[in-house]
Amino acid sequence: MSALPDRFGRPLRNLRLSVTDRCNLRCQYCMPEEDYVWLPKADVLTFEETLQLVDVFCALGVDKVRLTGGEPLLRQELPVFVRMLADRPAIREIALTSNGVLLAEHAAALRAAGLQRITVSLDTLDRGTFQMLSRRDDLARVLAGIDAARAAGFTDLKLDTVVIDGINDAELPALVDFARGKGAEVRFIEYMDVGGATHWRMDRVVSRERMLQQLTAAFGPIRAIPRNDSAPAERFTLPDGTTFGVIASVTAPFCATCDRARLTADGMWFTCLYAKAGTDLRAALRGGASVAELTQLVATTWAARSDRGAEQRAAMPDRTPLAARDALRASPHLEMHTRGG
Ligand code: SAM
Ligand code: SF4
Numbered sequence: 001m002s003a004l005p006d007r008f009g010r011p012l013r014n015l016r017l018s019v020t021d022r023c024n025l026r027c028q029y030c031m032p033e034e035d036y037v038w039l040p041k042a043d044v045l046t047f048e049e050t051l052q053l054v055d056v057f058c059a060l061g062v063d064k065v066r067l068t069g070g071e072p073l074l075r076q077e078l079p080v081f082v083r084m085l086a087d088r089p090a091i092r093e094i095a096l097t098s099n100g101v102l103l104a105e106h107a108a109a110l111r112a113a114g115l116q117r118i119t120v121s122l123d124t125l126d127r128g129t130f131q132m133l134s135r136r137d138d139l140a141r142v143l144a145g146i147d148a149a150r151a152a153g154f155t156d157l158k159l160d161t162v163v164i165d166g167i168n169d170a171e172l173p174a175l176v177d178f179a180r181g182k183g184a185e186v187r188f189i190e191y192m193d194v195g196g197a198t199h200w201r202m203d204r205v206v207s208r209e210r211m212l213q214q215l216t217a218a219f220g221p222i223r224a225i226p227r228n229d230s231a232p233a234e235r236f237t238l239p240d241g242t243t244f245g246v247i248a249s250v251t252a253p254f255c256a257t258c259d260r261a262r263l264t265a266d267g268m269w270f271t272c273l274y275a276k277a278g279t280d281l282r283a284a285l286r287g288g289a290s291v292a293e294l295t296q297l298v299a300t301t302w303a304a305r306s307d308r309g310a311e312q313r314a315a316m317p318d319r320t321p322l323a324a325r326d327a328l329r330a331s332p333h334l335e336m337h338t339r340g341g
């Protein structure tokens, strides 16, 4: 399928499907509040409804699907859904981003169903720091989940680490060593001012430059690997050949090549992580829109897309969190755990 360009010529290729807004962790940079307004259960799309929308996206050029959330492993029968996706020839890659807590229970079934890649979010190797960051004592379960994923055949595992000043910024070399030992690749992510990150401050962001300085001090000269795709991570090699990635969403945004669309569990479609509003595909679907009408809606919306949220944020002189707590409560769709990371 030929790619559908938006106003900046960016094709629609990647679809992130948030399959639930619920989560079993409370990461400080994502869900710092005591309580949340959840999506009504009746609004959450069935697998069949989601697939109707997936088919529309695929007809317009999407060939990669990533399951996310919330915590996607909290969605009942997720392997059944993976199998339904795997049966679609248009989809070249099916991936999952998970916090890993429930991975040991589900890795083998997901593999058997056709899941190809897993990214596990792992911010620390220290139990106390994990507990402080996520308000749960689940580090051991995450580590067991990583081992189970490898044992199930997910050999190119990625580990994503959000780096926050004063919390886990001293752990970068240890995380590189850990990933190497597991045959995985770690990617360090700059702390973003998105969604529920109400405690975000610019001085808590550890920049790509700082990360690279720390890793150079620990391991010696680092070499950048030339890029050949639209992936957000820049990849680097250590002198011993170990590779790692950096996602510099704050200091070096990659909006120019962004080919990602995000669909929430209740069918709201966002063309940017920072977008204030989305397109209500559930209303169209449940209102009886035909495939042709849905295709037209998605195509015209993408063709009109001019989002470059992270670049616009980077140009702001006094940057503060995107949304305050009250705005998030009034519009849960603004949350990262609803929108999918
Ligand atoms: N619960 C799953 C997980 O944590 O992997 C999937 C959903 S989570 C919203 C997806 C990704 O978004 C995670 O890797 C998480 O670290 C990242 N994320 C959430 N809030 C962030 C923030 N403020 N800055 C950078 N990354 C963030
Ligand atoms: Fe943490 Fe992911 Fe849950 Fe957000 S959705 S609180 S990043 S585990």
Ligand code: SF4
Pocket: 253, 254, 255, 256, 258, 259, 260, 271, 272, 273, 274, 307, 308, 309, 310, 311
């Ligand atoms: Fe894409 Fe928006 Fe993120 Fe930029 S800020 S990379 S346009 S999702």
